[in-house]
Amino acid sequence: MSRRRMPMSDHLLAEVEHVVAHGPLGSTDPVPGCGCVVCLTLAAGGTWEDAYVAREMVQALATLPPADREEMAAHWLAGTDAPLPAPAVLAALATREPGAVREPSSPSRRRLRTHARPPRRPLDIEAARGADIVAVAERLGLGPARQVGRYEFRVRCPFHDDRDPSMTLTAHSGLWYCFPCARGGDVIELVRRVRGVPFADAVRELAGVAA
Numbered sequence: 001m002s003r004r005r006m007p008m009s010d011h012l013l014a015e016v017e018h019v020v021a022h023g024p025l026g027s028t029d030p031v032p033g034c035g036c037v038v039c040l041t042l043a044a045g046g047t048w049e050d051a052y053v054a055r056e057m058v059q060a061l062a063t064l065p066p067a068d069r070e071e072m073a074a075h076w077l078a079g080t081d082a083p084l085p086a087p088a089v090l091a092a093l094a095t096r097e098p099g100a101v102r103e104p105s106s107p108s109r110r111r112l113r114t115h116a117r118p119p120r121r122p123l124d125i126e127a128a129r130g131a132d133i134v135a136v137a138e139r140l141g142l143g144p145a146r147q148v149g150r151y152e153f154r155v156r157c158p159f160h161d162d163r164d165p166s167m168t169l170t171a172h173s174g175l176w177y178c179f180p181c182a183r184g185g186d187v188i189e190l191v192r193r194v195r196g197v198p199f200a201d202a203v204r205e206l207a208g209v210a211a
Contacts, residue, residue, distance in 0.1 A: 050082040062097035128206035
């Protein structure tokens with residue numbers, strides 16, 4: 001019995017062709033020739049977080065009638081300074097989404113605009129990284145923190161059986177490191193790993209704490 005091969009996306013096809021011809025891409029490089037919203041945002045100078053916001057916009061626009069998409073995209077873009085694709089581009093990409101609305105439904109366009117779910121607000125990464133890592137660690141259940149230097153504290157590491165607290169927190173830089181685990185990172189990475197949540201959720205939690 002033959003096995004059916006899963007079709008490859010246009011993005012993946014473009015990436016494979018580029019890698020074969022020119023070698024691997026960098027972690028933040030857009031795929032040359034790919035017209036997906038992520039690559040277009042990265043090519044315009046946006047970050048991965050900007051690309052996620054643009055992706056959410058396209059998914060939300062796909063739930064609207066085609067005639068409403070560009071106007072709604074322009075309205076959403078007016079509230080952000082991120083280098084995202086133009087409203088017309090976002091509207092065009094929305095038509096390619098699986099299950100995108102093809103024809104206006106019976107409710108009025110005004111009602112559809114009212115009930116359309118707007119994309120999430122852009123991630124405030126700087127505010128998240130400004131959260132007090134010692135207070136965050138204690139809130140995550142790793143404390144109480146024990147001061148071992150002017151800016152250094154020790155808390156229990158949640159990634160191994162840590163009877164004698166071995167995770168070092170550096171208060172002025174917001175970084176952490178556990179020598180037995182050889183793991184470390186910033187306060188965002190700490191929340192992400194301990195809670196087991198995506199990067200964006202960790203940023204939103206910390207930005208709310210720092211506000």
